[in-house]
Amino acid sequence: MSTVEYRDAIFAYVETSCSPQTLMSAYAFEASGRPASDLVRWIADRAASLAPLRQRMVRPFGDIGLPIWSDDPQFTPDRHIRVHTAEDWAELCVLLPTIHAEPFDWAKPLWEVHLIQGVRGVDGRDDPSDVAVVKMHHSVADGMGATEIARALFSSDIAAECTPTGSTSRFATMAKAVAMLPVTLGRLPVDLLRFVRAQKQVRAEEAEGLWKSPPPQLPRTSINRKLGPDRVVDTVFSSVTELRSAAHRMGDVTVNDLVLTVIGGALATYLGDIEGPIVASVPVSTRDVLDAGTRNRFTTAYVDLHAGIEDPVARADAVHRAVRTDRDRKLSPANVRAEVSAPRLPGFVVRTAVRVFEALPKTSSTITGAHVLVTNVPMGPADGWQLCGSPVFANFGMSTLVDPGGVAHRISSIGDRLAVSVTADPSQMRDLPAYLELIRRGCAELVAHTE
Incomplete structure (x- = not known):
């Protein structure tokens, strides 16, 4: 236990x-x-x-x-x-x-x-x-x-058989x-003080010009409304080899940068003209900077997809710099301390706050955070993956949507197959096949553009 x-x-x-x-x-x-x-x-x-x-x-x-x-x-x-x-x-x-x-x-x-x-x-x-x-x-x-x-x-x-830990x-x-409740409540002021000090260090790092915070407010789009109960999902498959070759020809970019570039272009076309940037929330592993017993070891970066840049190569370069910039921000010493110093509110307080937020109308013209979620789950080589002796040839999946994001992307790869799985609220993204075609076409055009 x-x-x-x-x-x-x-x-x-x-x-x-x-x-x-x-x-x-x-x-x-x-x-x-x-x-x-x-x-x-x-x-x-x-x-x-x-x-x-x-x-x-x-x-x-x-x-x-x-x-x-x-x-x-x-x-x-x-x-x-x-x-x-x-x-x-x-x-x-x-x-x-x-x-x-x-x-x-x-x-x-x-x-x-x-x-x-x-x-x-x-x-x-x-x-x-x-x-x-x-x-x-x-x-x-x-x-x-x-x-x-x-x-x-x-x-x-x-x-090997695991050792029982008790029940x-x-x-x-x-x-x-109940016995720990006085300790749980008593540590809240300590947590809050530690968090305030960490936030002061965060502001000091930003004042020194080490990094820049993402915009606090973003334009609300047609895919950032109140979530409905239904979900749709589908996947675009591509060749890792082709995308990796394209990334190599561009220089200092990654396959993940290229897929983010394609998603930014697809979103810009699908959504039409919006005032301001299109931003994606991108999980970033903290395994290299935190030695924690927690099972969830990641933080979230906010990446400007630079959808306004028409040239895909120039957009990929801008996305690459945006990924590195906000990843470095979230993994900076001050931000890491702020992440682990967040007050540990009792579960019933968190649940109440979430339900209050869920009930609020989503009618303002702006949102905070990001427009979409983009996760990246590389599986590595396909060697060794099997089911009753049959080899694996593809991986795909489905994501959880969280207000105010009505669309989420899951990038995964195993062997030479890369999958972009899109989960959407159909009341917000009404034509998922058309959006998938934009992603499919964007991948093909990006590869052809670099040949």
């Missing part, structure tokens, strides 16, 4: 029905021809050895204190694996939002694997494939952590939270 770190627990507190804090990544394997029971057994055997998948989150009543990671005394990995049917890519894209929206059973560990066999049309392939959708709560892992768990699930080797009940967790 262990206490859930506050940075992990926060994902349980901010969750709403419209914004389930769910990570969902799908892996496409060449069809094995094996019965579904064999695939279930393959995954279950490996899940049984992974400690994060055996632990459930036990929350005190009312979230008056931090929850506990507790071994599930009735853990049976097969109970977390479900089998579905989808004949082709179109049916799979309809199924994914249904899987994503289904809430977790908080009495069990917060993960699931959904198997769909015989799906045709994944990445344009005529041959059928077996798709495994790995779904877990954001409290369990961040994107990199979820990838490591998936790598273990889809490996030929089974990890507890909700009543015991509640008793501990």
Whole structure:
């Protein structure tokens, strides 16, 4: 047993029905021809050895204190694996939002694997494939952590059996939270003072010209309205080799810079004329600067996509500089201290604040933060990824939308296939196929422009 770190627990507190804090990544394997029971057994055997998948989150009543990671005394990995049917890519894209929206059973560990066999049309392939959708709560892992768990699930080797850490009940967790309540409330002034001092250092760094803060207000667009309940998702696939070659010909840019460049151009075309920049929130790993026990180790940069620059090469260079500038800002000593010094408000306070914000009308002409979310989850080489001996050939997924963002992008790559998966609220992005075509065309034009 262990206490859930506050940075992990926060994902349980901010969750709403419209914004389930769910990570969902799908892996496409060449069809094995094996019965579904064999695939279930393959995954279950490996899940049984992974400690994060055996632990459930036990929350005190009312979230008056931090929850506990507790071994599930009735853990049976097969109970977390479900089998579905989808004949082709179109049916799979309809199924994914249904899987994503289904809430977790908080009495069990917060993960699931959904198997769909015989799906045709994944990445344009005529041959059928077996798709495994790995779904877990954001409290369990961040994107990199979820990838490591998936790598273990889809490996030929089974990890050594993990050591049990013990289990507890909700009543015991509640008793501990009540006993700790004076400490929890008493440390708030200390947290606040530490945060104020950290913010003073942040302002000092900015005054020295070490970096510049992003604009506090951005124009609200048609994809920044109040979230509705429905979701749509689809994916554009590209060649990593082609994009990497294009990046190499441009000079000091990355494949991720190129995809951000394409997204900026696609958004500019789709949205039409807007006054001001188009900004993306981009998670940045803090693993190299923070030695923390938390499972979620990332911060968020805000990147100007420079959508007003028509020349794609010039735009890519500007995006590259924007990524580096705001990444350096968020990883500066003062900003890192401010990040870890944020006051640890009790869960019930956070939940109340989130619901108040959710109820507020989204009618002002401006927003704070960013217009869209863009995450990047590189899986690395495809070697070693398999399901019952069948190799992986593609990865894609689905993202959680958070007010006021009605569109999110998930960039992932495995082997030579790069996927840009777009999740959208259909009441805000009414023509997802047209937007995907803009991304597809942008990738092709960027590669051709550099040849």
